[in-house]
Amino acid sequence: MHDEWQQTDQIVMSVQTAELRQAGVNQSPTLNLSCSLVNIARGQCQLELAAGEADKKEDIGNLVIEIDRPLIRGKAIIPRSLHDSIVSCLGSVQTRPVSLTLTIGTNLAVSLEGDLRINDVTEVVLKDLSVTLPLR
Numbered sequence: 001m002h003d004e005w006q007q008t009d010q011i012v013m014s015v016q017t018a019e020l021r022q023a024g025v026n027q028s029p030t031l032n033l034s035c036s037l038v039n040i041a042r043g044q045c046q047l048e049l050a051a052g053e054a055d056k057k058e059d060i061g062n063l064v065i066e067i068d069r070p071l072i073r074g075k076a077i078i079p080r081s082l083h084d085s086i087v088s089c090l091g092s093v094q095t096r097p098v099s100l101t102l103t104i105g106t107n108l109a110v111s112l113e114g115d116l117r118i119n120d121v122t123e124v125v126l127k128d129l130s131v132t133l134p135l136r
Helices: 080-090
Strands: 005-021 030-037 044-051 061-065 071-078 099-111 122-132
Touching: 005 044, 005 080, 030 080, 044 080, 061 099, 071 122, 080 122
Parallel strands: 044 071
Antiparallel strands: 005 030, 005 099, 030 044, 061 071, 061 122, 099 122
8 A cells, every 4th residue: 555645625426315405494495415425435425505696705615524434514505506407417317426526625635545634523615516417
């Protein structure tokens, strides 16, 4: 095993399960995704996406990376049109999973084998979210 580490500001994942949750009749629905990590080994991400107006701030959400288990929890606000497109795609039968790439505000150290190096629970800001929706 090599001890080579790379810095990355992206976390790539594929959606495994999805739920649309409505907390109350006066609340906006949120899309709750359970994803497997692609560029980080042995990990899961639980991501909550809410539809909202795009304001001028740079951050769209945040992620918390656990230290005691391979889990990332996150929340993001995305434009309603993107939220609706993801919901529509996830509601139909797909031959390939939906893929997400999260761009974060901090570089993380990841080994060539995909091991993530953090010393404590780590919170990072979410700068951007790219989505690949399979069409056929």
